[in-house]
Amino acid sequence: MTLLEVSGVSVSFDGFQAIDNLSFSIGEPELRAVIGPNGAGKTTFMDIVTGKTRPDSGHVLWGEENRNLVGLSEQAIARLGVGRKFQKPTVFEAQSVRDNLAMALKAPRGPFDVLLRRNIDEGRLHEVAAEIGLEDHLDRPAGALSHGQKQWLEIGMLLAQEPRLLLVDEPAAGMTTAEREHTTDLLNRLAQRHAIVVVEHDMAFVRRLGCKVTVLHEGRVLAEGSLDHVTQNKDVIDVYLGR
Amino acid sequence: MAVSESLPLRPTPRPATAPSTWVFLGALAVFTLVVTVMASQGMISTAFVKTLGKTLCLMLAAVAMDVVWGYTGILSLGHMAFFGLGGYMIGMWLMYARTENIVAPALAQQPLPPTQDEIRDAIGSQIFGVVGASDFPLVWMFSHSLVAQLALVVLVPGLLALVFGWLAFRSRVTGVYLSILTQAMTLALALYLFQNDSGLRGNNGLSGLQNIPGYEQVPQATISLWFLWASALALALGYLLFAWVVSGKMGSVLRAVRDDEARVRFLGYHVEGFKLFAFTLTAVVTGIAGALYYPQAGIINPAEIAPIASIYLAVWVAIGGRGRLYGAAIGAALVSLLSSWFTGGGAPDINLGVYTVQWTDWWLVLLGLSFVCVTLFAPKGIGGLVDLVQARRVPDRQGDYGPDKGAKRQEEGRE
Ligand SMILES: Nc1ncnc2c1ncn2[C@@H]1O[C@H](COP(=O)(O)OP(=O)(O)O)[C@@H](O)[C@H]1O
Ligand SMILES: [Mg+2]
Numbered sequence: 001m002t003l004l005e006v007s008g009v010s011v012s013f014d015g016f017q018a019i020d021n022l023s024f025s026i027g028e029p030e031l032r033a034v035i036g037p038n039g040a041g042k043t044t045f046m047d048i049v050t051g052k053t054r055p056d057s058g059h060v061l062w063g064e065e066n067r068n069l070v071g072l073s074e075q076a077i078a079r080l081g082v083g084r085k086f087q088k089p090t091v092f093e094a095q096s097v098r099d100n101l102a103m104a105l106k107a108p109r110g111p112f113d114v115l116l117r118r119n120i121d122e123g124r125l126h127e128v129a130a131e132i133g134l135e136d137h138l139d140r141p142a143g144a145l146s147h148g149q150k151q152w153l154e155i156g157m158l159l160a161q162e163p164r165l166l167l168v169d170e171p172a173a174g175m176t177t178a179e180r181e182h183t184t185d186l187l188n189r190l191a192q193r194h195a196i197v198v199v200e201h202d203m204a205f206v207r208r209l210g211c212k213v214t215v216l217h218e219g220r221v222l223a224e225g226s227l228d229h230v231t232q233n234k235d236v237i238d239v240y241l242g243r
Numbered sequence: 244m245a246v247s248e249s250l251p252l253r254p255t256p257r258p259a260t261a262p263s264t265w266v267f268l269g270a271l272a273v274f275t276l277v278v279t280v281m282a283s284q285g286m287i288s289t290a291f292v293k294t295l296g297k298t299l300c301l302m303l304a305a306v307a308m309d310v311v312w313g314y315t316g317i318l319s320l321g322h323m324a325f326f327g328l329g330g331y332m333i334g335m336w337l338m339y340a341r342t343e344n345i346v347a348p349a350l351a352q353q354p355l356p357p358t359q360d361e362i363r364d365a366i367g368s369q370i371f372g373v374v375g376a377s378d379f380p381l382v383w384m385f386s387h388s389l390v391a392q393l394a395l396v397v398l399v400p401g402l403l404a405l406v407f408g409w410l411a412f413r414s415r416v417t418g419v420y421l422s423i424l425t426q427a428m429t430l431a432l433a434l435y436l437f438q439n440d441s442g443l444r445g446n447n448g449l450s451g452l453q454n455i456p457g458y459e460q461v462p463q464a465t466i467s468l469w470f471l472w473a474s475a476l477a478l479a480l481g482y483l484l485f486a487w488v489v490s491g492k493m494g495s496v497l498r499a500v501r502d503d504e505a506r507v508r509f510l511g512y513h514v515e516g517f518k519l520f521a522f523t524l525t526a527v528v529t530g531i532a533g534a535l536y537y538p539q540a541g542i543i544n545p546a547e548i549a550p551i552a553s554i555y556l557a558v559w560v561a562i563g564g565r566g567r568l569y570g571a572a573i574g575a576a577l578v579s580l581l582s583s584w585f586t587g588g589g590a591p592d593i594n595l596g597v598y599t600v601q602w603t604d605w606w607l608v609l610l611g612l613s614f615v616c617v618t619l620f621a622p623k624g625i626g627g628l629v630d631l632v633q634a635r636r637v638p639d640r641q642g643d644y645g646p647d648k649g650a651k652r653q654e655e656g657r658e
Contacts, residue, residue: 050509078511090506092499099495109511111520115493161510 003028003195004165005066009048009058010219018044019055020219026102028164033189033206033227034199036216037239042199043087045216046167050084051077059142063164080110083163087170087199089150093143097134097153100142101125124160131186132156147174155183165195172205184208213238263629267569268479275475282468284311292467294583298576299474300536303481307525307532310485312557313565314494315521316501318418321425323552324432325400325526325559329533330543331436332399334418334449335383336392337538340456342366343387373447381443393534400530401523408522412515413656417504426550448544452537470539477535478572479527485568488524497521499567527579551591558614564626573625582606 005025011018019041026032034042039043047053049060051074060069062080069077078084091100102120105128107113129135132152138143142153151174158166168187172180180202187196187209200206206213206227213230217239223230230236278295281287304326311317346365350357357365368377385391439445455466476591489497496517499507504514537543554574563574584590585606593600602609617624 052505052509073513074505074508075513078509084509086506090503092495092502092506094502095495095498099492102492103495103499103512104510109513111493111513111516114496114512115488115520116519118491120492126457157510 001062002026003030003063004049004066005059005061006045006049007059007061009055009060011044011048011053011091018219019048022058022216022219022221024214026165026195026197028195029191029193031187031196031209031211032198033209033211033213034197034216035201035203035206035213035230036222040216041219042216043155044219046084046169046197046199047163049077049167050074050082075109076090078161078163082167083158083161083165084167084173085158085169085186087173088149089147089154091142091145091153091157093141095142096127096139097142097145099127100153101128101138101156101160104149104160106160106162128156128160133182134183148176148179151175152179155182155186159190163194166190166197168196169196170199170201172200172202180205181208260514261486261490263567263569264482267482267572271475271479271482275472278471279468282464282471289467292464292471294541294580296467296471296474296534298579299471299478300532300539301556301559301579302572302575303474303478303532304529304556305571306478306482306485307528308556308560309563309565309568309571310489310497311521311525312560313567313571314489314501315497315518316504317518318422318557319425319522319525320422320528320550320553320557321429322529323556324429324548325404325529326533326536327432327543327545327548328400328403330537330540330547331395331443331449332392332395332451332530333534334537334543335386335388335443337452337454337456338370338449339366339383340389341451341454341459342369344456345369357358369612371444374445375438375550376439379441382442389554396530396534397527400533401527404523405519408519409515412518412522416513426553429548429553430550433545433548433550436548436551446544446546448542448547449537452543453539453541455507455538463475467539470535474535474539481532482568482572484528484643489568518621558610562613562617562624564624565622567626567629569629570624570626577625578610582610583643 001100002025007025009022014023022041022045023118023213024045035043036042039075042063044053048055049069051069051072055070058070061067062082064068067080069082071081072080092103095103104127105121105124107121108117126135129138134145134149134152134156137149142150145153151171155168155171158168171183171187177185184205190196191211198209210227213227214224215230215233215236217235222239223233223236253511278287278292279351282289282292287598303589304322307318308322311319311322343366346369347357347362350362350365363379364377367379371377379386385395407425411421416424426586435441436443437446453463455461458466488494496507496512500512500517501513507514507517555578559575559578560571561574562578563572564570585602588603590606592602592604621627623630
């Protein structure tokens with residue numbers, strides 16, 4: 001079943017066409033890698049889906065009812081089940097790892113829900129913390145973590161939200177080889193039940209994901225298919241080698 | 244360090260309220276008791292008891308300000324408008340009921356017993372004579388009813404904050420622009436109230452508020468103590484309420500909104516809703532603080548709502564230490580008491596030979612300088628001293644965990 005369908009989306013910043021009549025769709029469950037050179041529009045694509053950037057034209061349709069996400073606020077889209085890990089890890093540095101995760105945990109989000117329902121799902125919190133290897137760091141301020149640990153914390157916050165669609169922007173940056181393997185394993189496991197879009201530069205990482213790949217270039221889809229298929233595509237070779 | 248890494252740091256659920264809350268409430272209780280004893284022994288004047296009672300109200304306003312600014316990151320420069328509105332709401336009943344108690348017996352002396360309308364007209368001309376009017380404006384509709392006016396103490400600041408906040412937050416006005424907008428709100432309100440036809444006696448304001456209707460026979464010495472107790476109770480309850488609000492997940496979300504509101508949205512939280520919650524709740528508590536303050540001050544006029552009042556409130560919180568409730572309370576107490584000491588001529592003038600420093604003039608300069616110094620050199624304010632003291636003690640007590648984990652504990656202690 002198609003969970004997200006982006007069709008004919010364009011966006012320009014001060015005349016610069018960052019996304020150009022882009023169409024993209026992903027099912028549930030499905031794992032998809034998005035690759036492309038710097039400035040291809042990968043992050044902007046995620047900005048559009050999550051409501052951060054409003055496209056000039058086109059539709060972003062979601063779920064069984066084909067609801068248009070364009071024009072919805074960031075929090076409304078997040079509540080529908082779209083979770084996002086940012087390219088630059090953005091965790092709440094002044095707060096503990098525990099507080100960061102507790103905020104992300106799936107639970108009612110209204111001010112009075114947050115104020116009155118004080119018990120946190122400790123079991124789930126520890127499960128996530130164990131998954132991201134931060135169980136022994138729960139009481140440390142997030143700002144004191146290493147770059148790689150912050151990446152993990154942000155992934156943990158994404159998991160804690162239990163979204164239907166996970167948009168993961170360059171998760172492996174700053175990770176060791178072992179951590180990259182852990183990340184691909186984790187994504188593969190999650191992909192059995194979720195829709196996941198992973199943006200990554202590292203080809204070895206993408207190969208380990210073993211999924212369909214979409215190549216973006218100058219805001220357009222250049223090629224789509226298996227990794228071997230797209231890496232043999234002439235346009236793709238030009239874009240990657242011609243740089 | 245190796246030891247600390249291998250120690251399984253069992254995360255314990257955080258206590259609902261930080262220990263500092265109980266220290267603060269204990270100190271407040273002791274303070275109230277001491278002042279009561281000293282006042283009844285005649286060791287301190289009634290005027291000073293009132294000053295202390297008023298200070299407690301200002302502390303409550305500062306604690307509220309800390310929640311909206313220090314925790315949520317909204318630098319409201321209009322919160323004293325809510326304080327003033329609370330004062331006006333209770334002031335209307337105080338003036339009405341007291342005037343009634345004076346006018347009604349006088350009219351009863353006449354050969355024909357007065358009708359309700361006649362009594363009301365007489366009260367009206369008493370109250371509004373100063374602005375050349377005698378009819379009750381619409382806003383005085385409920386002024387005969389204590390219950391109604393008490394409800395308005397909560398409702399008027401609450402509704403103003405709700406509507407203003409909704410409009411401002413919805414259009415995602417933040418930072419300096421939001422601060423300016425709140426200044427504009429309080430300025431507009433003050434200018435409106437300055438007009439004679441605002442219905443609240445223009446620049447005369449409401450006066451005689453220290454006389455509590457029905458208790459005319461009770462000496463002010465006693466009444467001042469009642470208000471001191473009421474103010475202490477309000478501060479204690481307000482402090483507890485806010486300590487509860489800023490603990491746990493709510494506090495977490497509020498601080499997250501302060502530090503990176505865009506990121507909070509992607510977690511699915513409606514940032515504007517949380518801002519509106521903090522803004523409105525603190526406005527209501529500030530209004531209650533004002534309602535307790537002005538009967539002790541005796542008079543309220545539009546100058547009390549002037550933008551500068553709200554700026555002072557922010558200065559107190561900054562000097563006391565943002566982001567910790569007791570810091571705000573200490574800052575408000577210290578600076579407002581020092582302020583009345585300096586401006587009240589308590590501080591001796593300094594004769595420099597060529598120039599005499601008169602503190603009534605120079606106090607503001609001193610305050611301004613302190614504010615700049617705190618901002619530049621001690622952003623944690625007076626409350627930061629507590630960290631210094633704890634930083635000395637904690638490593639000894641928890642040597643096993645190493646300094647970095649000890650440091651974390653302090654942070655939790657103050658949350
Ligand atoms: N808010 C913005 N304002 C102006 N230009 C932007 C903005 N966001 C992205 N861009 C531009 O759009 C292009 C695509 O950026 P981005 O989506 O971040 O690329 P990628 O993530 O694929 O490296 C870049 O040239 C970038 O400079
Ligand atoms: Mg990018």
